[in-house]
Amino acid sequence: MGTLQRYAAIYGALWRNSVTREMQFKSNFLLWIVVELLWFALQLAFMQVLYGQTDSIGGWSRWQVILLVGVSNFIQQLFTAIFLTNVNELSEHVRTGKLDFMLLLPVNTRFLISFRKVDLGSFINAAFAAVVIFYAALQLDLHPSFLQFIGFAVVCVAGISVHYSIMFLLATIAFSTVRAQGILTGYYNLFNIARLPEGAFQRGSFKAIFTFVLPMLLVANVPAKTLLGFPSLPSQVGLLMLMSLICFSASELFWRWSLRRYTSASS
């Protein structure tokens, strides 16, 4: 059996576990979807209020920004669905010594930690975000080409990977301090920046930091621009791909370095 096939089989088993777990608490599962939907509606309401006062923010029209909010939510929900719980639990694995057990399994440990649980409700929320994107695209009378769709999918993966890499890197800090939880929540706060139209930011330290250090202003803006067909696109796509590569490499290097220094929590 090939490596890829083996990992796909493992991931399938992890999915089955997650489904069984979630279905034990059905009403709770539905309520969490409602919570997320409410917050999504709040973001959309905020933009509606802003566009009650103006027709354009930094060159972005109302429906373009609604599409952006949809894309940003889409990416955030997919990230939450696949990675958030797992990354959050890393410090718990270190504290309880469960990590030792995972290190012994004949699977790549980072793979196992990153993909252990799947948050199914977030997939449903991602679908709601997709509906908003679709509706905004209708309002804008967009006709994306097949190439644009492929491009959109690719940059979405890059965006999710940026969130995942940074969050994993921050969680790896759990090896030296147990209180990494606060840092993770803090980073999750910054997701709020991702849904703001990049055009509203002129040159300045804010824009530089959130483009080249924590690329929040690229994560959702670039995929949205791909659908919208903004002219400055190719260089922006290149930049997002580069940043996602850098973020992933940084998190992998830090992870390996931390593992080398790791001396179990138990006994």
Next chain:
Amino acid sequence: MSWALGWQKYSRVLVIGIQNTLVYRANFLFRASISLVPLLGTLQVWRTIYGGKADGGTIAGYTLSGMISYYLIVNVVDALTAVTDDDWEIAADIRDGKISQFLLRPIDYLTYRLCLYLSGRAIYTSVAVIPVILFTLYLRHDFRWPTQPITFLLFPLSVLMGGLIQFFIAYLMALLAFWFLDVSTLIFIQFAFEYIASGHLFPLDLLPAGLQMAIFLTPYPYLTYYPAKVFLEEDHGPLVFGFAIQLAWLVIGYVAARWAWSRGLRRYTSVGG
């Protein structure tokens, strides 16, 4: 005599609360600082919107500096009054049966929680003041200080009242744990409404008149929006009116909290046997 005893008892709770939360200073500092970062982004978006208007243009009566001051003050009020973990702790106390020990002792749980809330807020504010001052200095050209001395008396009063209403809302939400196994989703749903109706996301003046009317029938605007307006010295006519409504919600909150607690306890004992 009983008053003196009560004071002694609950001032110990306050001190213990302060000692316990002091551990989280670094955590609080980080939390307070990081929450200002997205605000920086929101303000930048507002700047861009104002940039497209003619010089000195206003939006719903706010100049650019008025708008920036509004968001800053809302953040200050939030640092002073927001519940952090109080609701989770109360719900956990009920779920895990920890409130039984309070029923056996001459300690009133509501007063006890209120003391912990106040001490928690005191510590949080003393830490959060650092990033907030730095942030205000950074925006000093756009920040509007009150011009009338009386505001320095009225603003703290409105914040205190708003904080107490906030506490009672959180307390009531947490008491739902008597009836529901998991209240976290309910707390989050409530919080979503609070976030928009208390004027966190944007000043309520931006909403259509009908919606504003509906929101002003709830206690939410009196948590942060109203204190911010007091600080900005707007709405001078109905000022006394606003304080009266704050007081009314405070009384309602208190009565509801007492009532819900006694109803909940009936259920609690029946479950616990």
